[in-house]
Amino acid sequence: MTGTLAIVGLGPGDEAMVTPQVRAALDAATDVIGYIPYVARVAPRPGLTLHPSDNRVERERAAHALDLAAQGRQVVVVSSGDPGVFAMAAAVFEVVEEGAPRWADVPVSVLPGITAMLAAAARAGAPLGHDFCAINLSDNLKPWAVIERRLRLAAEADFAMAFYNPRSRARPEGFARALAVLRECCGPARLVLFARAVSTPEEHLRIVTLAQAQPDMADMRTVVIVGSSQTRMIHRATGPVLYTPRSLDGAAA
Numbered sequence: 001m002t003g004t005l006a007i008v009g010l011g012p013g014d015e016a017m018v019t020p021q022v023r024a025a026l027d028a029a030t031d032v033i034g035y036i037p038y039v040a041r042v043a044p045r046p047g048l049t050l051h052p053s054d055n056r057v058e059r060e061r062a063a064h065a066l067d068l069a070a071q072g073r074q075v076v077v078v079s080s081g082d083p084g085v086f087a088m089a090a091a092v093f094e095v096v097e098e099g100a101p102r103w104a105d106v107p108v109s110v111l112p113g114i115t116a117m118l119a120a121a122a123r124a125g126a127p128l129g130h131d132f133c134a135i136n137l138s139d140n141l142k143p144w145a146v147i148e149r150r151l152r153l154a155a156e157a158d159f160a161m162a163f164y165n166p167r168s169r170a171r172p173e174g175f176a177r178a179l180a181v182l183r184e185c186c187g188p189a190r191l192v193l194f195a196r197a198v199s200t201p202e203e204h205l206r207i208v209t210l211a212q213a214q215p216d217m218a219d220m221r222t223v224v225i226v227g228s229s230q231t232r233m234i235h236r237a238t239g240p241v242l243y244t245p246r247s248l249d250g251a252a253a
C-alpha cells in the first residue's frame, strides 16, 4: 500500500468548524501526529495510532510523519486553525526541501482549516472587511527588530492587523513593546479586539481602544486584531459589532 501524508487544520476548536474534507482524512488515517493538545482533539479508535509530541519539535515531528508515510502508512499531521498559518505545513516542506531521498515519492497534501483570525473576526463582525495582514508576534524564529519593522510598516500602510502568538510566559515583554509601537503609529483611539479561545467554551471577546489595551488582556490562546483607521464599532440590540467598511472614505488614502 502506498503511504500518504496529509497536513490538516482542525479549526479554532468547535467540532462543527472541522471541514468534511479534514474529517474524511482523519477517518482514513492510520497515524495522527501533532502537538499534544491538538492530537487530544482526535478520538481514539481501533487501527489508529496517536503520536502526541511536545511543542517546538516541529522538524522532528515532520520527519517522523514523512518516515511513517514512506513506510506505507496513512499519516495525518494536525494543526489548530489552518495548517499553513504559522503551523506545520511549512515545517513539513522545510524538511522535505532539505530532504532525504527516501521521502521523494511520498504524496503530501495540505487540507485547509478555519484560521483563528477568521473565526475571531466573524464573532466580532467584520474587522477584516478591507485590506489586512497577519503577523506572528513570537520572536522564537525571527528577531524582534523584524517584528517591529513590520508593525510600523503595516500601521503606516493602514492595514487592519491580526496578531498571532501575542504573548507567552517565555516572552512576557514583547507584546507590551508591540502595543507601545502601535500607540505611537496609530494613536490612542484605534480599536482593538482581543479574542480568546474562540469557538470553545472558554471563549471571551473584548473590544477596547489602543489607549485602554493592556498587555495582560492577551495570552497564548488569544488572537488580537487591531483595526485600520476606518474600523468602527456599531451598537446593536445584540451587542457591539466591529467592522471595517469595504471602501475608503478618502481620509486614509
Ligand code: SAH
Pocket (backbone or CB within 6 Å): 012, 013, 079, 080, 081, 082, 083, 084, 085, 086, 087, 114, 115, 116, 117, 120, 163, 164, 165, 166, 195, 196, 197, 198, 199, 200, 219, 220, 221, 222, 223, 224
Ligand atoms: N495554525 C493556527 C495558528 C497557530 S499559532 C491557526 O491557523 O489558527 C497559535 C496562535 O493562534 C495562538 O497563540 C493564538 O494567537 C491563535 N489561536 C489559535 N486558536 C485560537 C482560538 N481558538 N482563539 C483565539 N486565538 C487562537
